Amino acid sequence: MKSKLGELALIEQIRSQWGSHGRGTHRALALGIGDDCAILRTPRGRELLVTTDFSLEGRHFRREMHPPESVGHRTLARGLSDLAAMGARPLAAFLSLALPADLLSTRAGGKWIERFFGGLRALADQHHVPLAGGDTSESPCGLLLADIVLLGSAPAGRALRRSGARPGDALYVTGQLGGAAAELASMQSRAAKKHTTHRGVAAMNGAQGDGLHPQLFPQPRIAVGLALLRRGVATACIDLSDGLSTDLAHLCHESGVGAEVSAAALPIHSLAQRTGPGNALSLALNGGEDYELLFAASPNTRVPRSLAGVQITRIGRVVRGSAISILDSAGHAAPLPPGGWQHFTGKP
Numbered sequence: 001m002k003s004k005l006g007e008l009a010l011i012e013q014i015r016s017q018w019g020s021h022g023r024g025t026h027r028a029l030a031l032g033i034g035d036d037c038a039i040l041r042t043p044r045g046r047e048l049l050v051t052t053d054f055s056l057e058g059r060h061f062r063r064e065m066h067p068p069e070s071v072g073h074r075t076l077a078r079g080l081s082d083l084a085a086m087g088a089r090p091l092a093a094f095l096s097l098a099l100p101a102d103l104l105s106t107r108a109g110g111k112w113i114e115r116f117f118g119g120l121r122a123l124a125d126q127h128h129v130p131l132a133g134g135d136t137s138e139s140p141c142g143l144l145l146a147d148i149v150l151l152g153s154a155p156a157g158r159a160l161r162r163s164g165a166r167p168g169d170a171l172y173v174t175g176q177l178g179g180a181a182a183e184l185a186s187m188q189s190r191a192a193k194k195h196t197t198h199r200g201v202a203a204m205n206g207a208q209g210d211g212l213h214p215q216l217f218p219q220p221r222i223a224v225g226l227a228l229l230r231r232g233v234a235t236a237c238i239d240l241s242d243g244l245s246t247d248l249a250h251l252c253h254e255s256g257v258g259a260e261v262s263a264a265a266l267p268i269h270s271l272a273q274r275t276g277p278g279n280a281l282s283l284a285l286n287g288g289e290d291y292e293l294l295f296a297a298s299p300n301t302r303v304p305r306s307l308a309g310v311q312i313t314r315i316g317r318v319v320r321g322s323a324i325s326i327l328d329s330a331g332h333a334a335p336l337p338p339g340g341w342q343h344f345t346g347k348p
């Protein structure tokens with residue numbers, strides 16, 4: 001009974017913090033938190049895009065390692081990144097939470113939840129996306145489970161897809177690769193040495209600058225996705241949630257093509273570079289959770305060096321067939337197997 005009260009109090013708190021958030025400032029949101037449903041206005045001439053993502057304690061984050069602001073940020077970032085990959089503009093987010101009893105009934109738990117929402121809110125405000133509803137319940141397993149639903153919109157018939165890449169297209173990535181996995185590895189080694197990783201997070205939360213904390217505060221590439229769609233640059237696009245090798249295989253499979261990636265061309269994050277050349281390459285190819293975009297563009301399209309202030313790097317090309325290979329600096333090709341995050345096999 002105690003945590004039922006906790007649930008209701010929490011919903012009230014969420015409502016008071018987000019309730020007026022939508023009105024006026026978010027044209028698409030006719031009714032936000034508080035009723036049985038939210039009401040959204042579908043923008044004229046546009047289609048709705050919907051994506052849903054779990055953030056599960058022990059699988060996608062660890063409470064002893066990720067500060068609460070980071071868990072909130074990453075929960076929303078996963079959904080926003082899917083919208084970015086399709087060139088969609090975010091309309092509204094819905095958050096279903098299963099919270100362990102201690103978070104619902106203790107002071108420290110209340111503080112944790114407040115900081116979680118602080119991280120989520122900072123990213124929501126950055127992208128002008130209202131939290132329009134959700135569900136809240138006590139978790140039966142003592143683990144925190146969060147499910148985010150994101151709604152977005154794109155001009156009818158024009159959303160970017162995984163399936164449009166053609167042989168001869170060039171392949172590009174945004175930002176830098178391998179940083180999220182490198183930061184995770186250093187968090188894990190600090191945790192093993194029993195150093196707290198939460199120290200300094202207040203400063204970090206104020207400075208989630210692009211690329212500084214690729215694991216804790218990845219930056220979904222909404223503005224880049226919008227620019228790719230508006231300028232008609234990309235023939236196909238996917239976000240890098242599982243790792244370049246795995247997500248490139250998804251894009252190639254959906255497009256019915258193969259690819260060649262040049263190892264020397266990969267923009268490797270400085271945190272990954274510090275781990276040594278061989279390891280850095282493997283983090284960039286297989287690390288995952290960078291939430292950058294991978295896209296293909298026709299060889300006749302001029303692709304700028306940066307879009308919306310984010311670096312764009314050409315990393316290879318699309319080829320006929322289905323083989324995906326990686327070229328070393330001498331130009332020797334080797335197969336590039338999907339080595340990123342494998343769902344349900346417990347890696348990484």
Ligand code: ADP
Binds near residue numbers: 014015096131133134
């Ligand atoms: P119902 O039982 O009708 O589903 P709830 O009591 O679960 O209603 O929720 C009341 C209102 O609070 C609804 O508008 C719902 O969308 C919102 N809400 C509940 N939990 C959350 C949450 N975690 N985040 C955002 N909104 C929430």
Ligand code: MG
Binds near residue numbers: 136
């Ligand atoms: Mg409910």
